[in-house]
Amino acid sequence: MDRREFIMVGGKMLFMTAATAAALEHVMAGTPEKVDTYKAAEHWWALLIDVEKCIGCGSCVRACKTENDVINEPFYFRTWVERYHIEATDAEHPIVDSPNGAYDGFPEAYEEGKGKTFFVPKMCNHCADSPCTQVCPVGATFITPDGVVLIDKDYCVGCRYCVQACPYGCRYIDPRTHTADKCTLCYHRITKGLVPACVEVCPTGSRQLADLKNPSDPIHEFLRTHAIQVLKPQMATGSKIYYNGLDGAVR
Amino acid sequence: MRFRDVEHLFRLAAIFLAGTLVFVVAKAEMRPKDFGKDGHYRPAAVDEIRARAISYAGQTACADCHSDVVDLRAQARHKAVACESCHGPLATHATAMSDGTEAAKPVRPDGRTLCVRCHAAKTGKPKRYPIVDIKEHAGDENCLSCHKPHDPRIS
Numbered sequence: 001m002d003r004r005e006f007i008m009v010g011g012k013m014l015f016m017t018a019a020t021a022a023a024l025e026h027v028m029a030g031t032p033e034k035v036d037t038y039k040a041a042e043h044w045w046a047l048l049i050d051v052e053k054c055i056g057c058g059s060c061v062r063a064c065k066t067e068n069d070v071i072n073e074p075f076y077f078r079t080w081v082e083r084y085h086i087e088a089t090d091a092e093h094p095i096v097d098s099p100n101g102a103y104d105g106f107p108e109a110y111e112e113g114k115g116k117t118f119f120v121p122k123m124c125n126h127c128a129d130s131p132c133t134q135v136c137p138v139g140a141t142f143i144t145p146d147g148v149v150l151i152d153k154d155y156c157v158g159c160r161y162c163v164q165a166c167p168y169g170c171r172y173i174d175p176r177t178h179t180a181d182k183c184t185l186c187y188h189r190i191t192k193g194l195v196p197a198c199v200e201v202c203p204t205g206s207r208q209l210a211d212l213k214n215p216s217d218p219i220h221e222f223l224r225t226h227a228i229q230v231l232k233p234q235m236a237t238g239s240k241i242y243y244n245g246l247d248g249a250v251r
Numbered sequence: 252m253r254f255r256d257v258e259h260l261f262r263l264a265a266i267f268l269a270g271t272l273v274f275v276v277a278k279a280e281m282r283p284k285d286f287g288k289d290g291h292y293r294p295a296a297v298d299e300i301r302a303r304a305i306s307y308a309g310q311t312a313c314a315d316c317h318s319d320v321v322d323l324r325a326q327a328r329h330k331a332v333a334c335e336s337c338h339g340p341l342a343t344h345a346t347a348m349s350d351g352t353e354a355a356k357p358v359r360p361d362g363r364t365l366c367v368r369c370h371a372a373k374t375g376k377p378k379r380y381p382i383v384d385i386k387e388h389a390g391d392e393n394c395l396s397c398h399k400p401h402d403p404r405i406s
Binding site for chain 2: 053055058063067068106111112141152154184187189191192200201202203205
């Protein structure tokens with residue numbers, strides 16, 4: 001290689017490095033909103049699920065899959081609905097089913113008057129002290145300043161630690177990208193002043209978005225006057241999905 | 252013999268040092284500058300997630316143009332049921348109509364399948380929620396031949 005050749009090749013390589021760096025920076029920056037009035041520090045998001053109002057229609061499951069482009073196959077859900085059936089005297093052994101996550105609702109299965117039957121919607125609990133964010137080795141999952149647990153798909157290496165760590169089974173590996181995926185509380189909607197898709201379509205108001213930092217949010221009154229429960233309180237995850245009328249048999 | 256042993260150690264140390272150097276340089280180069288600004292994560296990821304397009308416009312978006320339906324529903328028993336709960340995601344329709352761009356007209360929901368989804372009798376539904384035995388109540392008739400979807404109560 002003579003000097004002329006060396007300089008040509010060297011110059012090309014330098015140019016390519018610079019171009020790649022610029023392109024990378026562009027990708028990293030994303031496309032932020034043009035006018036952004038949303039201030040994360042002023043919110044602390046939670047969700048209220050009123051089990052007594054759920055009719056098991058599955059509207060939330062379908063809307064969630066559409067809104068968030070969740071792969072339309074069984075076993076991949078950001079939210080799903082479980083049906084519990086408990087024989088009168090056997091509260092410790094509930095029969096639980098969730099055919100295709102209740103995507104098509106539920107087929108009739110139990111006789112009226114024998115034991116009790118009810119529906120329990122489930123989704124990511126957006127824990128304040130989340131086990132899933134603690135185990136992530138690369139900082140790909142995290143809690144935002146407004147209390148939503150998110151996944152950075154570009155950073156996720158697909159190691160599945162978080163899927164194992166979540167006590168609520170809310171995470172899965174997206175077979176298309178081989179990265180972790182789960183409910184974002186429709187972060188792209190709530191930061192625009194909309195409610196999550198599942199809340200929007202719920203016909204009975206069984207799901208309600210709540211902002212705990214907003215003093216005029218009706219959630220405060222509701223939490224004060226109802227018997228509220230979170231799932232697996234013994235895990236001390238700081239879950240922010242508040243259930244009203246949750247049966248003790250639900251896990 | 253001894254001299255070669257030491258050389259062996261130096262080589263190992265050199266490889267180790269080079270490895271550390273590569274790691275430090277790579278980390279400085281590849282990690283975004285603002286990583287860790289708000290916590291142990293990449294802040295730009297939050298903006299990327301926020302940039303996602305919506306599919307459900309939300310009930311208030313429909314009111315501008317379909318005030319007749321909104322008014323009709325205001326006192327009806329379906330007032331708490333959002334438009335898109337029955338009509339499906341219509342954000343593209345709402346934006347297309349306000350921008351004046353071409354878009355497919357929303358298909359009307361089918362009265363034979365729509366109402367059954369929410370009103371079919373089934374154990375486990377709350378006590379006060381209105382349900383009917385579909386076969387007994389309507390047979391094979393379309394629910395819409397008797398009920399109006401936006402104001403379903405007949406009497």
